[in-house]
Amino acid sequence: MPDPPARHLNLAGASNFRDLGGYRTRDGRTVRWQQIFRSNHLGHLTEADIEVLRPLGLKSAFDFRGSEERVAAICGLAGIAVHSLPIEPTVVAALRARLADGIPLSSTDAIEVMRESYRNYVRHNTPSFRALFALLLEDRAPLVIHCTAGKDRTGFACALILHSLGVSCELIAEDYLLTNRFYRRDPAASSDLPEDVRQVLASVQASFLTAGFDAISADYGDLEGYLGDALGPRRTRTRNAPVALPGILKFASRPRQRMKLPQAAASISASRSAMTSSNAEIAC
Numbered sequence: 001m002p003d004p005p006a007r008h009l010n011l012a013g014a015s016n017f018r019d020l021g022g023y024r025t026r027d028g029r030t031v032r033w034q035q036i037f038r039s040n041h042l043g044h045l046t047e048a049d050i051e052v053l054r055p056l057g058l059k060s061a062f063d064f065r066g067s068e069e070r071v072a073a074i075c076g077l078a079g080i081a082v083h084s085l086p087i088e089p090t091v092v093a094a095l096r097a098r099l100a101d102g103i104p105l106s107s108t109d110a111i112e113v114m115r116e117s118y119r120n121y122v123r124h125n126t127p128s129f130r131a132l133f134a135l136l137l138e139d140r141a142p143l144v145i146h147c148t149a150g151k152d153r154t155g156f157a158c159a160l161i162l163h164s165l166g167v168s169c170e171l172i173a174e175d176y177l178l179t180n181r182f183y184r185r186d187p188a189a190s191s192d193l194p195e196d197v198r199q200v201l202a203s204v205q206a207s208f209l210t211a212g213f214d215a216i217s218a219d220y221g222d223l224e225g226y227l228g229d230a231l232g233p234r235r236t237r238t239r240n241a242p243v244a245l246p247g248i249l250k251f252a253s254r255p256r257q258r259m260k261l262p263q264a265a266a267s268i269s270a271s272r273s274a275m276t277s278s279n280a281e282i283a284c
Contacts, residue, residue: 040150043073118212
């Protein structure tokens with residue numbers, strides 16, 4: 001059996017470029033490789049990077065950056081359709097406002113501002129995520145989803161995609177936290193902020209994603225409610241649908257074998273039990 005494609009592509013100009021494929025789902029499917037990628041922005045790609053990406057045949061880029069971010073670093077891939085799904089950045093501005101008011105900043109402040117930004121993805125930015133899922137249901141793959149760092153707006157979006165495909169909470173958390181392994185921050189970014197604050201801004205924590213999921217639970221009951229009621233097509237949005245977004249399943253292979261019903265029920269029950277005990281930080 002051939003080796004699977006690389007999870008992470010070692011690009012000089014986009015350190016956080018990763019394949020979202022290969023994750024197993026609860027019903028035995030596998031998320032397809034080389035269909036959905038996630039990354040930081042594509043404005044600093046080198047010629048060598050472009051040659052690495054060319055064989056992927058990328059058709060579309062879904063860009064969550066705000067207006068000034070897009071102007072500062074335009075996509076470096078020619079011949080790709082760029083779809084802007086703007087979510088304006090708020091974290092650095094909020095921290096700078098505290099400094100201007102004479103409030104000393106600490107990493108604790110930065111963590112809470114980060115958590116609040118994830119809550120606001122649900123409260124204020126759901127239209128951008130709805131537009132993303134509508135585009136995913138069209139024939140636009142292979143595709144890449146990105147923002148500036150490829151960790152927060154992109155990380156939240158990819159967690160929603162993996163959940164909609166039936167990937168477990170443990171694997172969603174694993175993919176999300178890979179940013180801490182691969183992302184290389186710009187040393188000059190937000191240089192006016194304390195170093196411990198900048199370290200928080202350059203990383204991800206399970207509690208950030210949990211804050212967003214908690215906001216979903218508060219407003220929509222659970223993730224299925226959010227996927228079906230807030231992100232699904234308006235004409236089919238319903239909490240009673242067996243799969244909130246059935247069209248998204250094109251990004252997962254068919255199960256290798258069907259388990260008999262009692263065995264499947266036991267397996268799902270055991271999986272949920274394991275998630276409760278080993279992944280208390282991210283509950284999805």
